[in-house]
Amino acid sequence: MKVVEEEQRIRVMEGPWDAVSVIREIVESGQQEDPFYVFDLGEVVARYHKWKATMPRVEPFYAVKCNDDKLLLTTLAALGTGFDCASRAEIETVQQLGVRPERIIFANPAKMASHMRHAAAAGVRTVTFDSETELMKLKQYMPEAKLVIRIRCDAAEAQCPLGIKFGCDPVADAPRLLKLAAVLQLEVVGVSFHVGSGARETAVYARAIHFARALFDMGACVGHVGMRLVDLGGGFPGNHDTSIDEVAEVINEALELHFPERSVQVIAEPGRYFAAAAYTLAAVVHSKREVVSKLEDSDVAETSTMYYINDGVYGSFNCVLYDHQHVVAEPLREHDDEPLLPCSIWGPSCDSLDCVITDTRMPPLAVGEWLVFRDMGAYTLPVASPFNGFPVPRVRAVIDHGLWGIVKELWPLTEGHFMIGGRMTGPQREASPSPPPVLLEPHIPNGQQNHRALFVECALK
Ligand SMILES: Cc1ncc(COP(=O)(O)O)c(C=O)c1O
Numbered sequence: 001m002k003v004v005e006e007e008q009r010i011r012v013m014e015g016p017w018d019a020v021s022v023i024r025e026i027v028e029s030g031q032q033e034d035p036f037y038v039f040d041l042g043e044v045v046a047r048y049h050k051w052k053a054t055m056p057r058v059e060p061f062y063a064v065k066c067n068d069d070k071l072l073l074t075t076l077a078a079l080g081t082g083f084d085c086a087s088r089a090e091i092e093t094v095q096q097l098g099v100r101p102e103r104i105i106f107a108n109p110a111k112m113a114s115h116m117r118h119a120a121a122a123g124v125r126t127v128t129f130d131s132e133t134e135l136m137k138l139k140q141y142m143p144e145a146k147l148v149i150r151i152r153c154d155a156a157e158a159q160c161p162l163g164i165k166f167g168c169d170p171v172a173d174a175p176r177l178l179k180l181a182a183v184l185q186l187e188v189v190g191v192s193f194h195v196g197s198g199a200r201e202t203a204v205y206a207r208a209i210h211f212a213r214a215l216f217d218m219g220a221c222v223g224h225v226g227m228r229l230v231d232l233g234g235g236f237p238g239n240h241d242t243s244i245d246e247v248a249e250v251i252n253e254a255l256e257l258h259f260p261e262r263s264v265q266v267i268a269e270p271g272r273y274f275a276a277a278a279y280t281l282a283a284v285v286h287s288k289r290e291v292v293s294k295l296e297d298s299d300v301a302e303t304s305t306m307y308y309i310n311d312g313v314y315g316s317f318n319c320v321l322y323d324h325q326h327v328v329a330e331p332l333r334e335h336d337d338e339p340l341l342p343c344s345i346w347g348p349s350c351d352s353l354d355c356v357i358t359d360t361r362m363p364p365l366a367v368g369e370w371l372v373f374r375d376m377g378a379y380t381l382p383v384a385s386p387f388n389g390f391p392v393p394r395v396r397a398v399i400d401h402g403l404w405g406i407v408k409e410l411w412p413l414t415e416g417h418f419m420i421g422g423r424m425t426g427p428q429r430e431a432s433p434s435p436p437p438v439l440l441e442p443h444i445p446n447g448q449q450n451h452r453a454l455f456v457e458c459a460l461k
Pocket of ligand 1: 065066107198233235269271
């Protein structure tokens, strides 16, 4: 049994619980002062199941950049997803988990030579490109690569548009690049796009899939007769109050219309979808200050409270600046019938840019009171820094006992990843050697499919 580091262990939760009750337990132990995350593996498993149920043709290749927490990657690898890596380090990280190179797409259209050499040596073959320069580099460093042309097709509105940086024009540029690739004797196998992260338009996927079809046909005319991959990129919603039902309907319909042939493999690179809702952050109010300000265009003065918490925009809340997230703070303690008063929430650093929420209303909070922030798993942790001496929050991973019985042996998860009982803050013993009752016997068809993924799907139905 592989034994993993103490802080990487996943606590098996018995009885009724949710992320907030776990936070409460940790806080009430009196030993926690720093901010921390609760990571619920069950949320990732449920989302994987939902994805497979709504878009059975589309294989998720998780975008590592969104959150590279090892336990999240290990969980996704156990479920059988592939991975979208943008760099040498990301490739190394997922390969260290035992992920095979065929399950990796090197989806950075502007790659560094050293990273390309590493990818080639590591056996990673599928790569994206969107320019002549990249084709020349691929010829030099990865001549055996399976190329995927990245086109630009932007959602009408997105939290983080990506088309301004990557993606060639599907009409003006792509045909020329396909011809050049053929002249260079490079093999183009597919088309990819990214409509923008946090896309707020679903019809854009239909437009992009239509472009992909046209480029498959054009590619065949210039010699790329083996085109067989459509990569839908990311852009899928991830917060608790969102759903992929509508976007899945658009995608399924467009695939049926333009790519009815099952020989075409369809993948996507969801990041936010898997990571956002699985992580809940807890941070504590360590200082506060009353300020009086005049209301705009009036002589009326308003008192407002500035709350200072121990995580800020240089830590988890970098997402406010870089990912344009609007975070919502909820007091951990109940405040029955107390008035909601004007306030702002600030991070711990000595920088005035370090503002988490500029203007909101909360019940009066005491110093030492904890705040909970949901949906904090996407584009938070990998960017956070300990600037000014404030530590990046640690992750406390949890899983429901029933689900543990199902996933604990889905490699690369092992029994050594889990622990049962004990307090969340202190040392915890390893999972008991005698396994709890398994909910369902795995049904593994002879040599077909991905057994592990199927196992989880069956068990969750
Ligand atoms: C190439 C690529 N694929 C996938 C993603 C993940 O996107 P999302 O988190 O919107 O699913 C990104 C995000 O920037 C990206 O650059």
